[in-house]
Amino acid sequence: MSTHDPVRFLAKNMRVDLALIAEMIAPGSRVLDIGCGDGFLIDHLFQTKACDARGIEIDMAQVTQAVAHGLPVMQGDADTDLAHYPDGAFDYVVLSRALQAVERPREVLAQMLRIGTRAVVSFPNFGHWAVRWQLLSTGRMPMTAAWDRPWYETPNIHPCTIHDFFALCEQEGYVIERWLAADDGGRRAPWRRFLMLANIFGEQGVFLLRRR
Amino acid sequence: MDQPATRAKLIHTHVTFDDGISLECGTSLRRHTVAYRTYGALNDDRSNAVLVCHALTGDQYVAETHPITGKPGWWESVVGPGCPIDTNRFFVICPNVLGGCMGSTGPLCDRENPDGSDAAEPWGTDFPPITIRDMVRAQKRLIEHLGINRLFAVIGGSMGGMQALQWAALYPDSVFAALPIAAASYHTAQNIAFHEVGRQAIFADPDWLNGRYWETGRLPARGLAVARMCAHITYLSEEALTRKFGRRLQNAPKDSTEAINLFGDMFEVESYLRHQGSSFVQRFDANSYLTITRAMDYFDLAGDSGGDLALAFKGTATRFLLVSFTSDWLFPTTQSRAIARALNRAGANVSFVEIPSDKGHDAFLLDEPDFHRTLAGFLRGCAMHAGLPSL
Numbered sequence: 001m002s003t004h005d006p007v008r009f010l011a012k013n014m015r016v017d018l019a020l021i022a023e024m025i026a027p028g029s030r031v032l033d034i035g036c037g038d039g040f041l042i043d044h045l046f047q048t049k050a051c052d053a054r055g056i057e058i059d060m061a062q063v064t065q066a067v068a069h070g071l072p073v074m075q076g077d078a079d080t081d082l083a084h085y086p087d088g089a090f091d092y093v094v095l096s097r098a099l100q101a102v103e104r105p106r107e108v109l110a111q112m113l114r115i116g117t118r119a120v121v122s123f124p125n126f127g128h129w130a131v132r133w134q135l136l137s138t139g140r141m142p143m144t145a146a147w148d149r150p151w152y153e154t155p156n157i158h159p160c161t162i163h164d165f166f167a168l169c170e171q172e173g174y175v176i177e178r179w180l181a182a183d184d185g186g187r188r189a190p191w192r193r194f195l196m197l198a199n200i201f202g203e204q205g206v207f208l209l210r211r212r
Numbered sequence: 213m214d215q216p217a218t219r220a221k222l223i224h225t226h227v228t229f230d231d232g233i234s235l236e237c238g239t240s241l242r243r244h245t246v247a248y249r250t251y252g253a254l255n256d257d258r259s260n261a262v263l264v265c266h267a268l269t270g271d272q273y274v275a276e277t278h279p280i281t282g283k284p285g286w287w288e289s290v291v292g293p294g295c296p297i298d299t300n301r302f303f304v305i306c307p308n309v310l311g312g313c314m315g316s317t318g319p320l321c322d323r324e325n326p327d328g329s330d331a332a333e334p335w336g337t338d339f340p341p342i343t344i345r346d347m348v349r350a351q352k353r354l355i356e357h358l359g360i361n362r363l364f365a366v367i368g369g370s371m372g373g374m375q376a377l378q379w380a381a382l383y384p385d386s387v388f389a390a391l392p393i394a395a396a397s398y399h400t401a402q403n404i405a406f407h408e409v410g411r412q413a414i415f416a417d418p419d420w421l422n423g424r425y426w427e428t429g430r431l432p433a434r435g436l437a438v439a440r441m442c443a444h445i446t447y448l449s450e451e452a453l454t455r456k457f458g459r460r461l462q463n464a465p466k467d468s469t470e471a472i473n474l475f476g477d478m479f480e481v482e483s484y485l486r487h488q489g490s491s492f493v494q495r496f497d498a499n500s501y502l503t504i505t506r507a508m509d510y511f512d513l514a515g516d517s518g519g520d521l522a523l524a525f526k527g528t529a530t531r532f533l534l535v536s537f538t539s540d541w542l543f544p545t546t547q548s549r550a551i552a553r554a555l556n557r558a559g560a561n562v563s564f565v566e567i568p569s570d571k572g573h574d575a576f577l578l579d580e581p582d583f584h585r586t587l588a589g590f591l592r593g594c595a596m597h598a599g600l601p602s603l
Binding site: 052054060063064067068069070071072073074075076081084085086089 | 534554561565566
C-alpha cells in the first residue's frame with residue numbers, strides 16, 4: 001500500500017539549497033545531515049542516490065516526523081553531539097542553512113571535517129546587496145527573505161558573508177573543493193565565479209570542503 | 213486464595229530444550245522450557261519475525277486476553293492487525309522470560325535433582341541467579357527452534373528494552389533492527405534501591421518462609437503486594453498521579469481493620485495502589501519477582517564490554533530506534549541519549565526520539581499516538597531497507 005511507504009519527496013519541491021547540496025554528493029556514500037528537519041534531504045539521497053544517509057535534528061517534533069516517515073534521524077544538537085561520532089564515520093557531513101544558528105560555528109566545522117571526509121555547508125549570505133542597502137539606508141538591522149526575523153528573536157546568532165566564510169576556511173586550513181553562490185530561486189548566476197560579485201548578488205553560499 | 217492453583221494448572225504454549233543451558237553465574241540448567249505466544253504468520257523466507265520482549269512483570273500474552281486476569285494483552289494497542297507492529301505483515305513472537313512464572317523455567321518449576329531428574333518441590337529461592345543475557349540466550353534457542361536465523365526486529369520496553377539491547381549486542385547478525393523503548397544500558401543505584409525495597413517487603417512477610425511458601429499453601433501476598441505498590445509508584449509520574457487521583461478521598465472499605473481507616477475514609481490513590489498490589493499477587497510469583505528484579509539489577513551492558521558501551525556494538529549493522537518519554541524518571545531520557553551516543557561512537561544507524569508524555573515510565577504501555585506513529589514509521593523504513601515485501 002503506497003500510503004504506508006515513506007514519503008518520497010520530489011526533487012522539484014526541494015528547497016533550492018538542498019538541490020544544490022544533493023548535486024555535490026556522490027551516489028552510494030555515507031552522509032550525515034545536521035539539522036535535517038523532517039528528513040527531506042536524507043530521504044532524497046537514499047531514494048535517488050542510494051546513499052546511507054542519516055540525520056540529526058534539534059527539534060523533537062521534526063525528529064518524530066522524520067522517524068515516523070521511516071528515516072534514521074536522532075534528536076541532537078550540532079554544538080554538542082558531533083563529538084560522539086568516530087573519526088571518518090561519513091563521506092559527507094551536511095550543514096544546510098544552520099551554520100549561522102549554531103553557538104560555535106568554527107568548532108562545528110572542525111567536528112564536521114573530523115567525522116566526515118568532506119563537509120557541505122550552505123548559509124544565507126549576509127553580504128547580499130539588499131542586506132547592505134537596508135543597513136546603510138535605514139540604519140536598522142536588515143530584514144530580507146533570507147533574514148526574516150527581528151534581531152531580538154532571530155536564532156541566527158552568527159551571520160556571515162561569503163567572503164567571511166572564505167577567510168575562515170583559509171584560516172582553518174580547509175580546502176574548498178567547490179563553491180557556488182545562488183540567487184533567490186537557487187539558480188546559479190553568471191557571476192558565481194567572481195567572489196566579490198557573488199558576495200553582493202548571492203543570496204546563499206554553498207561550499208564543499210575537505211581537510212588539507 | 214485459589215488463584216495460584218489455577219495458575220499451576222494452566223498449560224502455556226511452550227518448548228522444552230533437553231540439552232540444557234549454561235548460565236552466566238557458572239551453573240547450568242539441564243533442561244529449560246520457554247513458554248511463548250505467536251501472532252501472524254512467518255513468511256516463506258522467514259524474514260518477517262519480530263521478537264517482543266516483556267518487562268519485569270509482563271508475560272507472553274502481549275496481544276490477547278490474559279488467561280488469569282481476563283484483561284486485554286499488555287500491548288494490544290501496539291501488536292495486532294493494522295497496529296504499529298502489524299501482525300498482517302509481521303510474525304510476532306513473545307516469550308515468557310527465563311525466571312518467569314507463566315510457563316518458562318523459573319523458581320516456580322520443580323527443581324532438578326543432581327542426577328537430572330525432577331524433584332517433587334519447586335526451585336524457590338534455590339533457582340540459580342539469572343541475568344538478562346541468560347534470558348536472551350534462552351530466547352535464542354526458541355528462535356532457532358522456530359527456524360528463524362535472523363529476526364527482523366527485537367523490541368521491548370523497560371526490562372524488555374534491556375533484552376533488545378542485549379540481543380543486538382550478543383547476536384548482531386541475528387537482529388536487523390533493535391528497538392529498546394524506555395530502557396537503559398544499566399540499572400542505576402536508584403533503580404536497584406527501589407527494587408531492594410520491594411524485595412525487603414517480600415522477605416518481611418511472615419508467609420514468605422524463606423521462599424518455601426508452597427509448604428503452607430499461603431502466599432506472601434502482603435509482601436508481594438507492597439513490592440508491587442512501591443514499584444508501581446516508580447512507573448508513574450507525579451503529574452499522572454495528580455491527574456488521576458489528586459487529593460480526593462473516598463470511603464474506606466467496611467471490612468478494613470486498619471487503624472488509618474478509623475477516620476472513615478482514605479485517599480483514592482491509596483485505594484488504587486492497594487488494588488494494584490492485590491491484583492498483582494494473583495498473577496505473579498514472589499520468588500520470580502525476586503529472581504527477575506535481581507537480573508535487572510545485574511544488568512550493565514557497558515560493564516560487560518570493559519566499561520565502554522560503544523564496544524558492545526562495535527561494527528554493528530543493526531538499525532536502532534531508541535524512544536524515551538519526557539516524564540519517565542525511572543528510565544529517563546538521559547539513559548536513552550547515552551545509549552544513542554554510544555551507538556554513534558560505534559558508527560551504528562540510530563534513530564532517537566523523546567516522546568512528550570505526562571504518564572511516566574508506563575507511557576510505553578499506554579495510548580501514545582506519537583510513539584505509535586514513530587514505531588510504525590521506523591518499522592516501515594526498516595522493512596524497506598530489509599527488502600521485505602510491502603503489504
